[in-house]
Amino acid sequence: MTLGLFGEKLGMTQIYNEDGLVIPVTVIKLEKLTVTQVKTKDTDGYNAIQVGFCEVKKRKLTKAELMHLENNKLPAFKYLRELRINNPGNYEVGQEIDLAEFENIQKVDITGKSIGKGFQGTIKRHNFSRGPMSHGSKNHRLPGAIGAHTTPGRVFKGLKMAGNMGNQNVTVKKLSIVKIDKDKNLLLVKGSVPGHEGTMVSIKPSRTVWNSN
Amino acid sequence: MNPIIAELENEQKKKTLPNVEPGDLVKVFVLIKEGNKERTQPFEGVVIKKQGCGFRKTITVRRVFQGIGVERVIPLHSPKIEDIKILRKGNVRRARLYYLRERTGKAARIKEKVTR
Numbered sequence: 001m002t003l004g005l006f007g008e009k010l011g012m013t014q015i016y017n018e019d020g021l022v023i024p025v026t027v028i029k030l031e032k033l034t035v036t037q038v039k040t041k042d043t044d045g046y047n048a049i050q051v052g053f054c055e056v057k058k059r060k061l062t063k064a065e066l067m068h069l070e071n072n073k074l075p076a077f078k079y080l081r082e083l084r085i086n087n088p089g090n091y092e093v094g095q096e097i098d099l100a101e102f103e104n105i106q107k108v109d110i111t112g113k114s115i116g117k118g119f120q121g122t123i124k125r126h127n128f129s130r131g132p133m134s135h136g137s138k139n140h141r142l143p144g145a146i147g148a149h150t151t152p153g154r155v156f157k158g159l160k161m162a163g164n165m166g167n168q169n170v171t172v173k174k175l176s177i178v179k180i181d182k183d184k185n186l187l188l189v190k191g192s193v194p195g196h197e198g199t200m201v202s203i204k205p206s207r208t209v210w211n212s213n
Numbered sequence: 214m215n216p217i218i219a220e221l222e223n224e225q226k227k228k229t230l231p232n233v234e235p236g237d238l239v240k241v242f243v244l245i246k247e248g249n250k251e252r253t254q255p256f257e258g259v260v261i262k263k264q265g266c267g268f269r270k271t272i273t274v275r276r277v278f279q280g281i282g283v284e285r286v287i288p289l290h291s292p293k294i295e296d297i298k299i300l301r302k303g304n305v306r307r308a309r310l311y312y313l314r315e316r317t318g319k320a321a322r323i324k325e326k327v328t329r
Contacts, residue, residue, distance in 0.1 A: 011214070011218050016293075184217070
């Protein structure tokens with residue numbers, strides 16, 4: 001089963017477990033997922049379901065997106081995401097995905113867009129060392145040499161340099177589920193999750209090895 | 214703070230807390246597990262620090278046990294803290310009583326606060 005969930009990161013807090021220990025948790029508000037399309041191997045070449053969530057006003061979507069949903073009498077969804085599953089026949093368009101399928105899962109992988117740090121130097125971005133600050137040194141935060149001379153006569157690709165940091169998709173693996181609140185649609189996982197508060201994160205069960213106690 | 218997170222914290226909060234201040238001599242009753250049994254273990258000492266706010270509030274209690282200083286951080290809203298009794302109010306002029314760490318015996322005494 002590779003079913004996933006999507007939600008909004010609300011922020012962090014702490015809760016006490018049965019032993020009275022404080023556990024740092026991230027609170028994620030789970031979105032209600034509606035199946036918007038069922039893809040099978042015969043029709044599309046692979047098995048998947050497309051889910052939509054987070055209702056918005058109709059004018060926020062393009063006509064193509066809107067008609068795709070309206071043809072199936074579905075409301076306007078801000079996000080459409082695909083989930084690869086083995087048994088798409090069990091799902092129908094318009095069906096809501098039940099949280100019960102996540103009941104036996106203890107560990108999840110969470111993907112989100114990390115907080116953007118802007119254009120950063122090599123020290124912050126790649127953990128380079130700083131030069132001496134005194135004794136006549138002018139090499140304070142410079143990156144140092146970036147290559148040799150005539151051979152190879154170029155700078156190798158992928159060299160660690162200054163540039164944009166953050167604002168990219170990051171996955172944190174093996175986060176333990178502390179609690180799933182079905183009434184309030186909340187998911188509490190131990191530890192931190194990438195991104196600002198209010199960002200959309202996707203949640204997938206971890207590899208089965210880590211989910212079998 | 215997000216209202217949903219505030220609600221989560223409010224659910225775990227204790228309704229009433231004793232008004233503990235730095236310098237107070239307190240007795241904290243901590244629930245500890247021994248095998249399958251649970252029993253309370255009292256810990257008596259001077260509050261040398263109050264830290265955090267709301268649901269995260271903790272106090273640090275210091276006592277000298279067999280000549281060795283022992284400090285324990287007590288999360289006030291923890292379910293394992295059964296009760297906190299104030300035995301004696303202290304009259305101190307500082308919020309953090311770290312100076313007690315360097316003192317022993319008579320020098321480590323704290324005056325009692327007299328309320329009129």
